[in-house]
Structures are given as structure tokens and as C-alpha cells.
Amino acid sequence: MSSYKGDYRKRHLELYTEKPSMKDFFLTVFIFAVCTLIGLLFQKLHFTDTNIVTVYILGVLLTSIVTNGYLCSLAGSFLSVFLFCFFLTEPRMSFRTYAVGYTVTFAIMLVSSVLTGTLAAKLKAHAKLSEQLAFRTQILFDTNRLLQKAQNSSEILSVTCTQLTRLLKRNIVAYVAEENILSGGKIFSEGNECIDSVYLNEEEQNVANWVYANHQRAGATTDHFGDARCLYLPICNRDNIYGVLGIPVKKENMDSFEYSILYSVINECALAMENSKNTVEKEKNAVLAKNEQLRADLLRAISHDLRTPLCSISGNADMLLNNGECLDKITKHQIYTDIYDDAEWLIGVVENLLSITRLNDGRLKIKFTDQLLDEVIAESLKHISRKHDAYAIETECDELILSHMDVRLIIQVLINLIDNAVKYTPPGSTIFIRGKKEDGKAWISVEDNGPGIPDEMKSHIFEMFFTGKNSIADSHRSLGLGLALCNSIIEAHDGELILTDNKPHGCIFTFSLPLSEVTLNE
Numbered sequence: 001m002s003s004y005k006g007d008y009r010k011r012h013l014e015l016y017t018e019k020p021s022m023k024d025f026f027l028t029v030f031i032f033a034v035c036t037l038i039g040l041l042f043q044k045l046h047f048t049d050t051n052i053v054t055v056y057i058l059g060v061l062l063t064s065i066v067t068n069g070y071l072c073s074l075a076g077s078f079l080s081v082f083l084f085c086f087f088l089t090e091p092r093m094s095f096r097t098y099a100v101g102y103t104v105t106f107a108i109m110l111v112s113s114v115l116t117g118t119l120a121a122k123l124k125a126h127a128k129l130s131e132q133l134a135f136r137t138q139i140l141f142d143t144n145r146l147l148q149k150a151q152n153s154s155e156i157l158s159v160t161c162t163q164l165t166r167l168l169k170r171n172i173v174a175y176v177a178e179e180n181i182l183s184g185g186k187i188f189s190e191g192n193e194c195i196d197s198v199y200l201n202e203e204e205q206n207v208a209n210w211v212y213a214n215h216q217r218a219g220a221t222t223d224h225f226g227d228a229r230c231l232y233l234p235i236c237n238r239d240n241i242y243g244v245l246g247i248p249v250k251k252e253n254m255d256s257f258e259y260s261i262l263y264s265v266i267n268e269c270a271l272a273m274e275n276s277k278n279t280v281e282k283e284k285n286a287v288l289a290k291n292e293q294l295r296a297d298l299l300r301a302i303s304h305d306l307r308t309p310l311c312s313i314s315g316n317a318d319m320l321l322n323n324g325e326c327l328d329k330i331t332k333h334q335i336y337t338d339i340y341d342d343a344e345w346l347i348g349v350v351e352n353l354l355s356i357t358r359l360n361d362g363r364l365k366i367k368f369t370d371q372l373l374d375e376v377i378a379e380s381l382k383h384i385s386r387k388h389d390a391y392a393i394e395t396e397c398d399e400l401i402l403s404h405m406d407v408r409l410i411i412q413v414l415i416n417l418i419d420n421a422v423k424y425t426p427p428g429s430t431i432f433i434r435g436k437k438e439d440g441k442a443w444i445s446v447e448d449n450g451p452g453i454p455d456e457m458k459s460h461i462f463e464m465f466f467t468g469k470n471s472i473a474d475s476h477r478s479l480g481l482g483l484a485l486c487n488s489i490i491e492a493h494d495g496e497l498i499l500t501d502n503k504p505h506g507c508i509f510t511f512s513l514p515l516s517e518v519t520l521n522e
Helices: 002-016 022-044 049-066 071-087 102-149 153-168 202-214 256-305 307-326 329-361 373-381 386-390 407-423 482-492
Strands: 172-178 186-188 230-237 240-248 369-372 392-397 402-405 430-438 441-447 497-501 507-514
Touching: 022 049, 022 071, 049 071, 049 102, 071 102, 102 153, 102 256, 153 172, 153 186, 153 240, 153 256, 172 202, 202 230, 202 240, 230 256, 240 256, 307 329, 329 407, 369 373, 369 407, 373 392, 373 402, 373 407, 373 430, 373 441, 402 407, 402 507, 407 430, 407 441, 407 482, 407 507, 482 497, 482 507
Parallel strands: 392 430
Antiparallel strands: 172 186, 172 240, 230 240, 369 402, 430 441, 441 507, 497 507
């Protein structure tokens, strides 16, 4: 506190004793010349000397207002007495006076002028200091607000340096730490002034690197590298350092008050960088946690849900190997059929898993061609498993609907949607596949009359590994990959996959595809 008060008095003294400029001298001379002319006019009009003295005191007051410091007003106080005595007292053009009491008048006039000039200068100094304090407070407030909006370390450093150039009226040299290495320096300047490249030479960068390595200030005005052009300060919080700031040293040294503001801004910058770093790490950890969760879900699904068909295949194969001669033809055919169905189910699961992995990683190349919608639907029905024979699958498609698609992926979407309808509907149900053209797009829908999907589960059905709680018609659990894969494929075609209810019960999955432009050559 005592240091701050000392700096406060020092700033007052600097304002009082500020060296006047030539402009201030000319203004002072001009003001008192005008005061003298007014005094001569008052004498011709037979005004009293008291009015003339008041004019000179007014001149001292004006001089204090329009000039810097109070040296001019002090000089004006003596000048006013000199002019009044020389030009306005008898005998004129001399410093002699025969009037009784003029000596006292001169003394009172001098004291009044000095007091008036001093008080005016003091009020002006207080106003200037208050303006500086208000400006610095506004800078600190703006810095805090802008740092909260900054998105990364580069933006945070840019905001900090820009605010410091406004605050200190100096260029700022900034170095940011990237992957534990101090990057090349960058100079921030106020206005369009020429930037001196000497602040970025090898010697200055060595000082900045030393500050980064030792977490200590160095450079000009310090014991380390005192011949440097800048004072270098670390941007650090606890044991973490995020960069280095360089403040060029001028003839006018910063006082302790300016240093305290400087350190406050640097601490705000370090805190903002630490928060930004923590936010990035949290996002990375969230992604890693999500990936770990997906991996755990996949392993759990494989360990539990794939075990049933594998055990069935292994058990049936073992029975054929050890007891094949004892089995009749019908039993053998049933065992072969079960092995085939379980193998087909496993192949479908693996295909879905590989496809969705490649889509998410961007490794699946999509080959777009123009295809007739009814032919794609017909081709997909050829690839469905034999278990679908227990269901009535009816198709209804408008003719000559030409769509732009990767036919292999769209067939996989249809197979997954049909397979999904079969899983959740009892044997003997009817499944409708419809194709139509509407709103400039091709639309395909797969309708079933199963139990439907509850409203609370509809927002999750396109998530990976979400299987719901509905019972499945066959013994195989779903891994929750089919609908997620369908959604990813349709999004890659710039379409959308929509779930709606089928009245009175059941589900309708509808997806859109872009239409192809048909060009007729005449």
C-alpha cells in the first residue's frame, strides 16, 4: 500500500513538473498579452485597478487549464505582476510607482495568482489521473470478458497482447507453448506504427526460451540477460507454463501500479489457457470414454450374443461327426439347415459390423450409379435368408423411378430392414415394401404389423448396440448394428431414415434417396 501511495504521489509530481512545450509558452504569452490589452482598455474606460487584477488572475486560471503541468501558470503569475507593474501603473514603461499601497497590491496579486494556478493544476492532475484509472479499469474488465469468449490458446494470447498494447502503449512480443516447445515470436503493436524486428532476433528468442525453461522473469531490468531489449515474463499457473510475453523497455519505466495491472492480466491469461486446456482434455477424455464404451458394448455383445449360434454350430457339427451314422435323413437335414442358418446369421452380423466401422472411419468408398428402384428391391429379396419363407413379403413400386445410389449398400439397407421386420413379428405376418417418387426424391418404405416400438425407445433405435426390450421371434439376439448401419448409409446418400407407427400396430421404416436426372438424346 505504501508503494502504491508513493507511486501515486510520484505521478502527481510528474504531472505538476511536466516540461512545457513551445505551444504552452506561446499560449501563455498570448493569454497575458490579451490580458494586458484588456487592462489598457479598462483604464481608458476608467475602471478600477481591482477589475484589472481580476483579469490577470483569470489569465492565470486559463493558462493552468490550457497548458500542461503548472509551471506555465506559475510563470504566468509572475508575468502578470510584471505586466501590470510595467504597463498599467504610473509611471508607465518602468517598475517605479509613486502610489501608496501598490507594493501590497502586487504581493496580493502574486499570491492570488500562484494559488489560483496551483489549485487549477491540481484539479487538472486529479482529473487526468482519474481518467487513467477509469481507462485501466475498463481495460481489465474488457480483458476478462474477451478471455471468456476466446476458444483456444492462440485467441487467448491475441486478446491478452492486444489489451496490453492498449494499456501500456507499447509493443508486445508473444510466444506460445505448443507441445512443450516455445513457438516463434509474434509482435503485437498498437495502431499502424512500424514494428521493429530486432525484438525477434536470436538473442531475444534465447531469453524467451530461458524464461520458458526456468519459469522465471528475465531480460531488461532483471539480473538475467539484463542487456536484452525486452522484459520477458512467463505466462504460468502453478507448475504449468503456457507461453512468454516480452515488454519492450522504454525511457519511461513502468511504476509498481502498472506492474500490478500487468501481472493481473498475465494471470488472467494463464487461467484462461488452463481452462481451455482442461476443456480440450475433457473433450478428448469424453471421446475416449465413448470409444471405450462402444468397445465394451461390442465385446459384451460378441461374448454373449454370438455364443448362441457358435455353440449351436459346434454342437450340431459334433453330433454329425460322432453320431452321424445313427441319425436318419430328416434329422440330418434339419441339423444341416440349422448350421447353415446360424452361419448366415453370423455372416450378416460381421458384414454389418465391418460396414459401419468403415463408414464411421471414412474408409468405405461409395460408388454412385443410377438404378431403377423396382430392380433394386427385387434384387434385395433374392439375398434374404430362407427363414423369410414363413412371411408374406409384398412389393409395390412405381415404375421407372431412377435413383442415384450405391446399389450394394442400399441392398444391404433393405436386407437389414426386412430382417428387422422379420425378427420382431410372428411367422405368417405380412411385410410390405413400397417405392414411390415424392417431393423430388425417391422413397422406399418397409412396413410390418408387429408389436411396434414404444415411444420412449424411438429416439435410441438408430444408436449402435441399442437392442430394445421387445422379444425376438427367433432365438438370436440382435447386436443393435443393423439400424445404426442403415442410418449411416442413408446419411451418406444425403437422405433420411424415418420411423413411423403402422396403424393399428407395427412399424414403418422409410428412407429417401436422390433422384437421377434423365437426359434424352434425340
